[in-house]
Amino acid sequence: MPESLGALASRFGCELKGDPDxxxxxxxTLANADSDALSFLASDAYRPQLANTRAAAVVLxxxxxxxxxxxxxxxxxxxxxxxxxxxxxxxxxPSAAGVHPSAVVHESAELADDASIGPNAVIGERVRIGSxxxxxxxAFVGPDCELADACVVHANASLVRAVRLGARSIVHxxxxxxxDGFGNxxxxxxxxxxxxxxxxRVGADVEIGANTTIDCGAVDDTVIEDGVRIxxxxxxxxxxxxxxxxxxxxxxxxxxxxxVGKRCMFAGQAGVVGHVSICDDVIVSGQAVVSKDIRExxxxxxxxxxxxxxxxxxxxxxxxxxxxxxxxxxxxxxxxA
Numbered sequence: 001m002p003e004s005l006g007a008l009a010s011r012f013g014c015e016l017k018g019d020p021d022x023x024x025x026x027x028x029t030l031a032n033a034d035s036d037a038l039s040f041l042a043s044d045a046y047r048p049q050l051a052n053t054r055a056a057a058v059v060l061x062x063x064x065x066x067x068x069x070x071x072x073x074x075x076x077x078x079x080x081x082x083x084x085x086x087x088x089x090x091x092x093x094p095s096a097a098g099v100h101p102s103a104v105v106h107e108s109a110e111l112a113d114d115a116s117i118g119p120n121a122v123i124g125e126r127v128r129i130g131s132x133x134x135x136x137x138x139a140f141v142g143p144d145c146e147l148a149d150a151c152v153v154h155a156n157a158s159l160v161r162a163v164r165l166g167a168r169s170i171v172h173x174x175x176x177x178x179x180d181g182f183g184n185x186x187x188x189x190x191x192x193x194x195x196x197x198x199x200x201r202v203g204a205d206v207e208i209g210a211n212t213t214i215d216c217g218a219v220d221d222t223v224i225e226d227g228v229r230i231x232x233x234x235x236x237x238x239x240x241x242x243x244x245x246x247x248x249x250x251x252x253x254x255x256x257x258x259x260v261g262k263r264c265m266f267a268g269q270a271g272v273v274g275h276v277s278i279c280d281d282v283i284v285s286g287q288a289v290v291s292k293d294i295r296e297x298x299x300x301x302x303x304x305x306x307x308x309x310x311x312x313x314x315x316x317x318x319x320x321x322x323x324x325x326x327x328x329x330x331x332x333x334x335x336x337a
Contacts (some may be wrong), residue, residue, distance in 0.1 A: 001025075001088065001089060001090075001091055002023050002025040002089075003023065003085075003088055003089060004022065004023050004024075005018060005019065005020055005021075005022045005023075005024065005056075005057050005071055006020025006021065007020075008024075008073060008088070009073055011088075012073075012075075012081050012085060013075075013081075014073040014074055014075045014081055015073070015074040015075075016072075016073055016074075017065060017071060017072045017073075018057060018070070018072060019071065022057065022071055023036070023056075024036060024037060024038040024056050024057060024089065025089065026089055027039065027040075027082070027085075027086045027089055030046055030049040030050060030053040030055065030058070031049050031053070033053055033054055033055035033056075034054050034055070034056075035054060036056060037055050037056060038055065038057050038058075038059070038082075038085060038086075038089065039053060039057075039058050039059070040058060040060065040079065040081075041058055041059070041060040041064055042060075042078045042079035042082070047064065050064065050067050050069070051067060051069060052069075053069065053070065054070075055070055056070065056071060057070060057071035057073055058070060058071075058072050058073070059072075059073045059081050059082045059085065060074065060075070061074070061075070061076065061078055062074050062076070073085075095116040095118070095134045095136075096116060097113065097114040097115065097116050098116065098117070099111070099117040100117060100118055100119045100120075100121070100137075102119045102120050103119065103120065103121045103122070103123065104120075104121075104122045104123065105123040106124050106125045106126075108125050108126050108127075109123045109126070109127040109128070109129070110127070110128045110129070111123070111129045112129060112130050112132070112133065112149075113131075114131055114132055115133045116133070116134045116135070117129075117135050118135060118136045118137040118138075118155070119137045119138070120137055121135045121136070121137060121139045121140070121141070122139075122140045122141065123135070123141050124140075124141060124142045124143045124144075124145070125143040126143055126144050127141050127142075127143070127144070127146070127147075128145075128146045128147070129141070130147055130149035130150070130167070131149045131150070132149055132150045133148070133149060133150060133151040133152070133153075134151070134152045134153070135147075136152070136153060136154050136155040136157075137155045137156075138155050138156040139153045139154065139156060139157045139158070139159075140157075140158040140159065140160075141153065141159045141163075142158070142159055142160045142161045142163075142178065143161050144161060144199070145159045145161070145162065145163045145164070145178075146163075146164045147159075147164075147165045148164075148165060148166050148168075148169070148204070149167045149168070150167055150168045151165045151166075151167070151168065151169050151170070151171075152169075152170045152171070153165075154170075154171060154173040154175075154210075155173045156173050156174055157171045157172065157173055157174060157175045157176070157177075158175070158176045158177070158178075158179075159171070159177050159178055160176065160177065160178035160179050160216070161178050161199070161216065162178060162198070162199030162200070162216065162221075163177050163178040163200045163202065163216075164200070164201050165202045166202055166204035166205070166226065167204045167205070168204055168205050169203070169204065169205065169207070169208075170206070170207045170208065171208045172207075172208060172209050172212075172232070173210050173211075174210045174211040175209065175210060175212045175214075176212075176213045176214075177200050177202070177213075177214045178199065178200045178214070178215075178216045179213060179215055179216065180215065180216065180238075181196050181215035181216060181217070181218055181222075181237055181238025181256060182215070182237065182238070182256070183195075183196055183218050183238065196215070196217070196218050196238060197216075197217075197219060198216050198217020198219050198220050198221045198222065198238070198239065199216055199221045199222075200214055200215075200216055200217070200221060200222045200223075201221045201222070201223045202214075202224045203224060203225045203226035203227070203228065203244065204226045204227070205226055206224055206226065206227065206228045206230075207228075207230065208224075208230045209231045209250070210232045210233075211232055212230055212231070212232060212235070212236070213234075213235050213236065214230075214236040214240075215238040215240075215256075216238060217238050218238045218256075219239075220239060221239075222236065222238055222239055222240055222241075223240075223241045223242065224236075224242050225241075225242060225243050225244040225246075226244045226245070227244050227245040228242050228243075228245065228246050228247070228248075229246075229247040230247075230248045231248060231250040231252070231268075233250050234248055234249075234250065234251065234252045234254075235252070235253040236254050237253075237254060237255050237256040237257075237258075237274070238256050238257075239256055239257045240254050240256065240257065240258050240259075240260070241258075241259045241260065242260045243259075243260055243261045243262035243263070243280065244263070246260055246262065246263060246265070247265045247266070248265075248266045249265075249266060249267050249268040249286075250268050250269075251268055251269045252268065252269065252270050252271065253271045253272070254266075254271075254272045255271075255272060255273050255274035255276075257274055257275045258272050258275065258276045258277070258278070259276075259277045260272075260278045261279045261280035261281065261282065262280045262281070263280055264278060264280070264281065264282045264283070264284070265283045265284070266284045267283075267285050267286035267287075268286045268287075269286055269287045270284045270285065270286060270287060270288050270289070270290070271289045271290070272289070272290040273289070273290065273291050276291070276294075277293045277295075278290065278293070278294045279294055279296065279297060280297060281297035282294050282297055282298065282299075282300065283298070283300065284301075285299065285301035285302070285303065286303060287302075287303035288300060288302040288303050
């Protein structure tokens with residue numbers, strides 16, 4: 001949707017350097033933008049591209065303003081400002097209110113008049129769906145689920161049972177929320193399945209990525225607080241509690257009954273063992289494994305970066321000899337005493 005720079009600057013609190021009547025209609029990268037596009041600069045890595053950009057305007061920091069060859073929208077947080085502007089220029093396609101003829105809706109379900117239920121979607125018993133909420137094609141919303149206003153459940157996502165989505169939350173395609181957790185008890189005759197009777201409570205403004213799984217609670221609910229962002233291909237086990245505005249990147253796994261604080265960040269492939277507590281404002285680096293409580297905010301790391309195979313083999317060989325070396329040192333220390 002086209003918009004003038006003046007309107008964008010006023011709406012999002014940016015200082016405008018340039019013609020307020022200039023109109024932009026789309027977003028683009030610095031390298032590929034042209035005269036109708038809005039771009040942004042938030043990382044020093046892309047600063048060399050600024051001088052040659054053909055964008056109509058660039059959202060940038062005050063420190064980069066003198067380098068801009070075009071109009072600029074100056075912001076202390078250009079990436080966040082750009083994100084809000086991009087949402088104006090590229091609004092989601094509207095979905096018609098109502099239930100598609102091929103959808104299956106249980107007679108006990110309660111749907112707002114302006115909700116949208118897509119082709120082949122299934123809405124189960126005692127489901128409640130709020131105003132302006134969209135359930136796309138092939139999605140499954142199982143018994144006792146509640147979707148607040150303005151939620152979006154994308155195609156082929158599954159809300160299995162007793163899932164509550166807060167307002168404006170988004171569930172992407174292939175995600176499964178509310179499936180049974182991994183509860184098993186060993187007996188003399190083998191494994192006995194432990195019934196998983198809890199649900200999943202998801203707060204407002206949460207986004208859950210494609211093919212991510214969030215298990216239901218074993219007894220109490222699994223909880224995802226307001227504003228959490230979960231990437232694709234993540235695994236959140238039963239009775240995990242994730243604090244507000246935490247961000248979790250792809251392929252992170254968090255084991256059962258873990259408590260994660262507010263505003264935490266997990267980089268890709270990080271892992272957390274079960275029954276661990278992590279305080280607020282913790283950053284866990286990629287591939288790091290959290291195996292005990294974290295009580296102090298900060299950045300935690302614990303993975304090896306890739307290197308040539310021969311060098312890695314030599315390092316492993318040295319590591320395996322550390323035990324013998326430690327024994328020799330202890331003997332020498334005792335002898336010296």
